[in-house]
Amino acid sequence: MFKPHLNTCIPSPTRWFNRVYTLVYSIVIFALLYHHCCNLIYSPSSTTIFLLVADLVLAFMWALSQPFFLNPVHRRVFPQNLPQVVKESEYPGLDVFICTADPFKEPPIRVVNTVLSVLAYEYPTDKLSVYVSDDGGSQVTLFALLEAAKFAKHWLPYCRKYDILDRSPEVYFGNHQLLLPDAYEIKVMYESMKARIDKAVKKGILSPDQITNDGWIKILNKWTSGFTPKDHPAVLLESNKDSDITCHSLPNLIYVSREKNNAINHHFKAGALNTLIRVSAVITNAPIFLVLDCDMYSNNPKTTLYALCHFLDLNVDTNLAFIQFPQCFHDINNNDTYGAELLFDNRSNPRGMDGLLRVMFLGSGGFLKRQALLGCPKLVDPSVMPKEKTHHPRKESIVCDDVLQLAHHVAGSRFEENTAWGLEMGFRYGSLVEDVNTSFRLQCQGWTSMFCDPERASFLGNSPKSLNDILNQSKRWCIGLLEMAMSKHNPITYGLTFMNPLHALCYTYYNFWAFWAFWAIPIVIYAFLPQLALLNSSSIFPKVSNPWFLLYIFLFFGAYTKNLLEFMFAGGVFIKWWNNQRMWLVLGCSSYPFAIAEWVLKSLGLSTREFIVTSKVIDDDLSKRYKKCLFEFGVESPLFLTISVAAVVNLLSFVMGIIQVVRKGRFEELCAQLLIVEFGVVNSWPIYDAMVLRSDKGKMPLITTLKAIGVALVICSASSSVF
Numbered sequence: 119m120f121k122p123h124l125n126t127c128i129p130s131p132t133r134w135f136n137r138v139y140t141l142v143y144s145i146v147i148f149a150l151l152y153h154h155c156c157n158l159i160y161s162p163s164s165t166t167i168f169l170l171v172a173d174l175v176l177a178f179m180w181a182l183s184q185p186f187f188l189n190p191v192h193r194r195v196f197p198q199n200l201p202q203v204v205k206e207s208e209y210p211g212l213d214v215f216i217c218t219a220d221p222f223k224e225p226p227i228r229v230v231n232t233v234l235s236v237l238a239y240e241y242p243t244d245k246l247s248v249y250v251s252d253d254g255g256s257q258v259t260l261f262a263l264l265e266a267a268k269f270a271k272h273w274l275p276y277c278r279k280y281d282i283l284d285r286s287p288e289v290y291f292g293n294h295q296l297l298l299p300d301a302y303e304i305k306v307m308y309e310s311m312k313a314r315i316d317k318a319v320k321k322g323i324l325s326p327d328q329i330t331n332d333g334w335i336k337i338l339n340k341w342t343s344g345f346t347p348k349d350h351p352a353v354l355l356e357s358n359k360d361s362d363i364t365c366h367s368l369p370n371l372i373y374v375s376r377e378k379n380n381a382i383n384h385h386f387k388a389g390a391l392n393t394l395i396r397v398s399a400v401i402t403n404a405p406i407f408l409v410l411d412c413d414m415y416s417n418n419p420k421t422t423l424y425a426l427c428h429f430l431d432l433n434v435d436t437n438l439a440f441i442q443f444p445q446c447f448h449d450i451n452n453n454d455t456y457g458a459e460l461l462f463d464n465r466s467n468p469r470g471m472d473g474l475l476r477v478m479f480l481g482s483g484g485f486l487k488r489q490a491l492l493g494c495p496k497l498v499d500p501s502v503m504p505k506e507k508t509h510h511p512r513k514e515s516i517v518c519d520d521v522l523q524l525a526h527h528v529a530g531s532r533f534e535e536n537t538a539w540g541l542e543m544g545f546r547y548g549s550l551v552e553d554v555n556t557s558f559r560l561q562c563q564g565w566t567s568m569f570c571d572p573e574r575a576s577f578l579g580n581s582p583k584s585l586n587d588i589l590n591q592s593k594r595w596c597i598g599l600l601e602m603a604m605s606k607h608n609p610i611t612y613g614l615t616f617m618n619p620l621h622a623l624c625y626t627y628y629n630f631w632a633f634w635a636f637w638a639i640p641i642v643i644y645a646f647l648p649q650l651a652l653l654n655s656s657s658i659f660p661k662v663s664n665p666w667f668l669l670y671i672f673l674f675f676g677a678y679t680k681n682l683l684e685f686m687f688a689g690g691v692f693i694k695w696w697n698n699q700r701m702w703l704v705l706g707c708s709s710y711p712f713a714i715a716e717w718v719l720k721s722l723g724l725s726t727r728e729f730i731v732t733s734k735v736i737d738d739d740l741s742k743r744y745k746k747c748l749f750e751f752g753v754e755s756p757l758f759l760t761i762s763v764a765a766v767v768n769l770l771s772f773v774m775g776i777i778q779v780v781r782k783g784r785f786e787e788l789c790a791q792l793l794i795v796e797f798g799v800v801n802s803w804p805i806y807d808a809m810v811l812r813s814d815k816g817k818m819p820l821i822t823t824l825k826a827i828g829v830a831l832v833i834c835s836a837s838s839s840v841f
């Protein structure tokens with residue numbers, strides 16, 4: 119029988135251009151390295167060695183990044199053809215895992231919106247279950263979810279009746295006028311729920327008047343005086359299983375706060391997800407689950423069907439482990455000041471990896487096959503897999519006493535002791551980037567993955583709003599990648615043995631990104647060396663009339679123009695690209711070197727491993743400044759000191775360079791250095807602005823400015839002994 123297409127995969131037309139570019143650019147890189155070697159032989163100096171090291175690292179990183187561009191692909195899905203392939207009653211069950219960890223950094227009302235947007239998926243409700251993992255062990259989050267379950271009884275029929283696209287109520291009421299007949303009533307309901315939740319958050323605990331149900335009292339008794347987020351028994355609750363107001367059944371909603379014990383490593387998000395895998399196996403055991411961060415609400419109710427277009431396609435590899443959707447953000451300012459959209463990581467690199475048949479899991483927005491987390495494709499025999507628990511529309515609870523007892527057992531803090539969880543099963547431990555690490559390990563076992571990037575974003579989340587938050591987030595990722603690079607299962611020794619080499623290179627690229635903070639080496643060298651040389655009237659690059667000068671110009675503009683084109687091709691605009699490249703420099707001078715230092719301290723046992731959750735709370739004042747595209751300094755942070763020192767050194771050097779050109783006419787020999795310094799100064803503009811011109815709360819703290827000027831002056835005067 120003819121079965122229509124569920125998806126197609128189209129190679130990007132840019133791949134030919136990319137391949138030619140790679141070839142030409144690599145020849146020019148070799149020429150540059152030859153030039154460096156000659157310099158080293160005929161006029162050796164510490165400057166030549168530093169420049170060689172910087173360019174070697176840049177060339178190496180460039181080479182590692184090339185596999186991303188050799189065969190990018192674009193996939194399309196045809197959910198309209200699904201009914202011809204499979205009946206709705208035969209859809210596989212879907213469990214959704216939502217992680218939250220801190221009610222103060224991740225406001226429960228946001229979690230509620232994410233939960234509601236997912237409960238309202240266009241998917242048979244008896245096949246859909248939502249599990250929320252609360253690592254904060256917060257009564258308030260539990261209360262918020264119970265409120266969400268009540269509101270869902272009205273919200274889900276409303277979305278169905280009017281075919282609403284924005285199924286996060288906060289977004290819906292923010293974007294739409296109340297023109298539909300029931301809209302006003304639903305909005306009032308939503309606002310009063312929000313007020314109740316906000317009141318509970320302010321108090322921190324529930325008061326007796328908020329507890330309206332006997333069942334809750336039993337559960338709330340678990341919060342004894344010794345209960346802390348890091349040490350408490352497991353708490354599990356299924357929300358009340360009534361039908362919605364139109365007598366449709368509701369999807370399951372289950373709250374899980376795993377048992378925690380101070381003496382036991384709980385492995386952060388990876389540990390939370392593994393608990394959910396086990397708890398859900400006991401309750402619903404759907405063959406596919408979707409992982410979401412608590413801020414990543416569903417922006418498209420059909421996303422589940424898009425995922426099915428891949429999973430149910432008989433032509434697709436049976437080793438397919440997961441479908442990844444890009445992480446997109448709803449609150450990024452017009453210029454994307456902090457490059458937080460991560461267009462390369464979230465869109466263009468995955469497309470490139472998809473063309474090589476495997477993409478990375480991005481931590482949120484991925485539909486995974488349960489089977490893939492349980493072992494190798496060859497080892498997992500489908501006939502011995504526990505069957506999906508079928509459950510029909512019903513009013514009674516799916517969690518009977520036996521099941522509940524077992525679920526508590528598997529959510530216990532000692533359950534994983536002496537098991538393969540985190541080692542060979544489930545989300546892998548040992549790295550703070552559990553997403554990269556786990557997908558790497560799965561792909562070494564032979565599992566594959568695909569990238570699905572529909573026109574309307576499937577998920578939208580929060581992006582960090584302050585520079586400190588973004589630098590700390592990058593530092594965490596960098597430490598996680600470093601942990602991966604230094605482990606037995608690293609992409610070089612392990613990856614090259616078990617993976618296609620181009621693939622292993624993609625992972626290696628990400629690992630080297632962090633490995634000894636590779637990017638930091640050339641960035642720091644180029645942020646200081648040409649500048650200090652210029653301050654001391656020393657010329658370190660070829661003169662304008664020298665043909666090697668053209669080579670430098672070609673390499674610089676060639677790399678930047680190609681990067682800009684890639685960025686625009688992924689949907690970006692010039693100003694966002696500019697800020698993106700600036701952030702690359704900022705990270706290279708701050709987060710990356712700090713990550714190395716922290717990793718060394720952790721390896722020596724001098725500091726503890728921590729997953730600092732990124733704050734999703736939006737302060738009004740800060741939000742206004744963010745909308746104006748201002749950098750947010752405000753707090754005192756060592757991460758700001760290094761970039762400020764670099765900015766001051768660049769400015770001093772720029773002034774000195776101009777003086778030399780004007781007074782001594784040394785333009786020809788200093789031109790290359792002046793270009794670099796000028797580039798540094800233009801990029802540092804927000805730092806000068808924050809140090810001198812701004813008076814708002816987000817300006818650079820005076821103490822950081824003074825320290826930066828002091829350190830910069832010391833470096834500049836010490837440099838005279840070198841040049």
Ligand SMILES: O=c1ccn([C@@H]2O[C@H](COP(=O)(O)OP(=O)(O)O[C@H]3O[C@H](CO)[C@@H](O)[C@H](O)[C@H]3O)[C@@H](O)[C@H]2O)c(=O)[nH]1
Pocket residue numbers: 217218219220224251253385386387390410411412413445480481482550551552553591594595598729730731732733
């Ligand atoms: O002990 C923990 C710590 C965090 N989380 C959850 O993990 C998610 C991600 O945390 P967040 O602070 O938002 O980190 P980000 O750096 O924004 O997250 C990115 O990077 C992570 C890997 O470092 C991925 O897991 C995420 O999916 C990806 O969005 C959130 O839902 C947290 O609630 C837990 O459940 N338990």
Ligand SMILES: [Mn+2]
Pocket residue numbers: 411413579580732
């Ligand atoms: Mn996040």
